[in-house]
Amino acid sequence: MGDSSEAGGGSYFPGSRSPTPGMPTSRAHSPSPRGSSPSWANSNGNNNSRINGGGIGVNGAANGYPSFGARKFLGKHLRKLSTSLPTYSPVSPAFSATPSTPYRYSSGAFGRARGLFLRRSRGTTVIMLLVAAVLFVFTYVHHNPVSSKIRGVSGGSKIVIILAANQGGGVMTWKGAKEWAVERDSIANKKAYAERWGYHLEIKDMSTKKRYAHEWRESWEKVDVIKQTMRQYPKAEWFWWMDLHTFIMEPSISLQSHIFKHLQNVTYRDINVYNPLKITHPPSKEEFFYLDEAALSPVGDDKAESINLIVPQDCGGFNLGSFLIKRSEWSERLLDIWWDPVGYEQKHMEWEHKEQDALEYLYTNQPWIRTGTAFIPQRMINSFPPGACADTPDDPRIFYDEKDRDFVVNMAGCEWGRDCWGEMAHYRQLSEKLNSGWWRKSFG
Amino acid sequence: MHFALPTRNHRSSPFLAASSVPRAYFSRRRPIYALIALVVILILFFGRSSGPSRPSDAPDTVLVLLVDRKHHSGEHIERVIENRRTYAEAHGYGLFVKSTSDYPIGPVPSGWSRIPALRHAMSTFPYTSTFFFLDSNSIIMNPELSIESHIMAPERLTKLMRRDVPIVPPDSVIKTYRHVPAERIQFVLTQDKEGLDPSAMIVKRGQWASYLLDAWFDPIFRLYGFQKAERHALEHIVQWHPTILTKLALVPQNIMNSFPSTGNSDEGAYEDGDFILNLGDCEAYGRNCEKEWKKWIAKRAVLDE
Structure with missing residues (x-):
């Protein structure tokens, strides 16, 4: 034309x-x-x-x-x-000396708006800049529904938080007022966090039920819940599993800035960095000479793309109270092989911690798992309160420290003789205190 | 055509006038600059993505053979290797020969060695895509056939794949998928009347292959005491884990695993022209591998030179 x-x-x-x-x-x-x-x-x-x-x-x-x-x-x-x-x-x-052209500055709404844009005075410019700044702050810096939506659209919706509620409920325990309060606090905490950053939150009922025709897979449901959530959010990339007894202490930290933007730097591939299980790593060249180079290397191929599972370790080994898994063919295979009836039959009495022990076993015995797994220092996503890991009370790698403003507390094992409700209330109040003030709430 | 107002793309249009990119930038052709830029981008892109380059003499297929020095004489083993070597040389394939005792499999039947042997072949031939494991009791009867055109070419494999058949005949609940495209297949093997037969199998290199082999070789299965050792372990993982089943193709037995005819018209019985003859459990009491081998190798088709 x-x-x-x-x-x-x-x-x-x-x-x-x-x-x-x-x-x-x-x-x-x-x-x-x-x-x-x-x-x-x-x-x-x-x-x-x-x-x-x-x-x-x-x-x-x-x-x-x-x-x-x-x-x-x-x-x-x-x-x-x-x-x-x-x-x-x-x-x-x-510019004002420009001989005006009849078309460009012709009358009409468009012409006038254009004229304003091109012939603005100093005052107008300042006002326009101010408006732009306010808009920017409102949509990107301040925390409000609009900015959350924007964060969600620009990457946040690729992250799903899976919150395991009601663990062992139904059969093993009867929920009292305290348990309800714990659950309410925990859910509210994740909800606020997910909303703030535009993440999805999926609360999954983990109560013990007979769900499987072939086997009483009592609370071996983590795998199925993750698979199901991956199906529910076909566009999401990372899935953050959180047990109920966790609390996000620093809601102002996004997962992108905390972990995903520098995956290589915040994780470690070589388990020897911290190896409470004393797993031989890398596999010995004498016995496993037949493996390929990446499988025999302590760091796998050492590329950020090959990290599919990010697990923290506590004093007793892997801890699945708070861990991250990426949607990939690799994780599909892991989620498939994780529960196997022959393994279950032989080991379910021995594997007290179920999936967690099974994962440790798989990591030890199947080399392909090692090349896709990375570890993250426990206090990055899974700090413990003083009651947990009672055997090593002075280990600085394990316990929550207020001064360092750890990201997440996991009150692991509080249901076994500790006071979940008390701990949860303590950390909730601490988090509120640390993040109090108008400025922190709105812009932190 | 003339309109009352200039079109959006006309030179007088305010949209264009205010643009920081001169209009002429789009309207003029500047092939040399575009070409140079393209070349630079391509060099940067491919220069970075390609790691160590593939040596030109790397075979695209490798035959994997495990010999059993405990049960077979050195002379017989030489015959087996010779059978494989002629075939491999005719088609430019690599040959990877190891002994079953080379692998630390633990106190389990020696058949388990095939799994680390395949892994070993894959790390020894890092640029090879297809690995063909063939049991030492099998004879390549028709060396004319290439693995690619006879089995693995997708057009061919599509026709060969047995879809919707039970993994363990006659009536196991788990059946091969009906709609998996041949391009996605990473693992080809046959099935006899008792179940999956891993004495002839083709595995494609890749992450999935590592997964298959590592899962199959897991001590939990190895030490479980499956009645037929690695055979039953394979049937187990194939039936319980869809990520394995979905990459697997079953092909008719006479494609790569015929067995000696017993007189009855069994399916899979060897006929002239078949690729491979599997003597099966010829170490069993009352049989003699070497004799049977000699009898059958005489019927082998000879390569035209």
Whole structure:
């Protein structure tokens, strides 16, 4: 369509500077540096030709620049930068001297808005900048429903928090007032966090039920719950499993900034960094000479892309109270092989911690698991309160420290002789205290 | 055509005029710069993504053979290796020969060695995509057939794949998938009337292969005491784990695992022209592997040179 109107080179629109009768179409849009006719280019300085770009260059060809090679274009560009930058300013007074074109500043809402934009005064500029700043703060920095939505759309919705509620409920225990309070606090905590950052939150009922026809897979349901959640959120990438007795202490920290943006730096592949289970790693070259290089390396292939599972370790080994798993073929296989009837038959009495022990077993015995697994220092996502890991009460790698503002507390094992409700209330209040104040709540 | 107002793309249009990119940038052709830029981008891209390059003499298929020096004489083992070597040389395949006792499998039947042997072959031939494990009691009867055109080419495999058949005949609940495309298959083997037969199997290199082999070789299965050791362990994982079943294809027995005819018209009985003859459990009491081998190898088709 542009061509057809240009083809009639002689047609004269109100906006065109001058008619160029008989101009060949291909030359019509001159990028010439001296494209603007000398008569008014001189009076207006460089600002004009810069602002108006090629649109006013119609005279160029007529002025005797018939050839426009690529070199010319680039040359023009460079010259423009050097000559016009220092003098150019959006509020340059020279601009007001521009002979106004009838089309550009013609009446009508559009024309007026455009006029305002181009001929704004210093005051208008300041106001516009202020509005932009406020908008930016409101949509990106401040915490409110709108900014959460934006965060969700721009990546947050790729993260799903799976909260395991009601563990062992139904058969093993009867919920009292305290248990309800713990559950309420824990859920509210995750809900607020997920809303703040635009993540999905999926609360899963883990009560003990006979769900499987073939076997009484008592509370071996972690795997099935993760698989089910992955199906529910087909676009999500990372899944963060959290037990009920966890509390996010620092809701102002996003998972992206805390972990995913620097996956390689916050995780470690070589379990020897912290190895309470004393797993031989890497597999010994004498016995496992048949494995490939990556499987025999202590760090696998050491690429961030190959990290599919991020597990913290406590004093007793892997801890699945708070861990991350990525949707991938690798995890699909892990979730498939994790529960196996032969393994279950032989080991379910021995594997007290069920999936957790099974994962430790798989990690030890199936080399492909090692190449996809990374560990994360426990206090990054799973700090313990003083009561847990009672055998090593002084280990600085394990316990929550208020001064370091640890991200998450996991009151692991509080249901066995400790006071879950008391601990939860303590950490909730501590988190509120640490994150109190209008500023922290809104912008932290 | 002439309109009352200029079109959006016309030179007088305010949309264009305010643009920081000159209109001419889009309307003019500048092939040299575009070409140079493209080449630079391609060099950067491929220069980074390709690691150590593939040596030109790397075979695309490797035969894996495990010999049993405990039960077979050195002379017989030489014959077996010779059978494989002629075939491999004719098609440009690699040959990977190890002894069953080379692998630390623990106190379990030697058949388990095939799993670490496959893993070993994969780490020894890092640029090979297809690995063909063939039991030492099998004879390549028709060396004309190449693994690619006879079995693995997707068009061919699509026709061969046995879909919706029970993993363990005649009536196990788990059946091969009906709609898995041949391109996705990573593991090809046959089935006899008792179940899956891992004495001839083709495995494609990849993460999935490591998963299959590691899961299959897990001590939990190895030491469980399955009646038929690795055979039953394989049947177990195939039937319980869909991520394994979905990459597996069963092909008719006479494609790569015919057995000597017993006189009855059994399915899978060897016929002239079949690729492979599997003598089966010829170490059993009352049989003699070497004699049977000699008898059958005489019927082997000879390669035209």
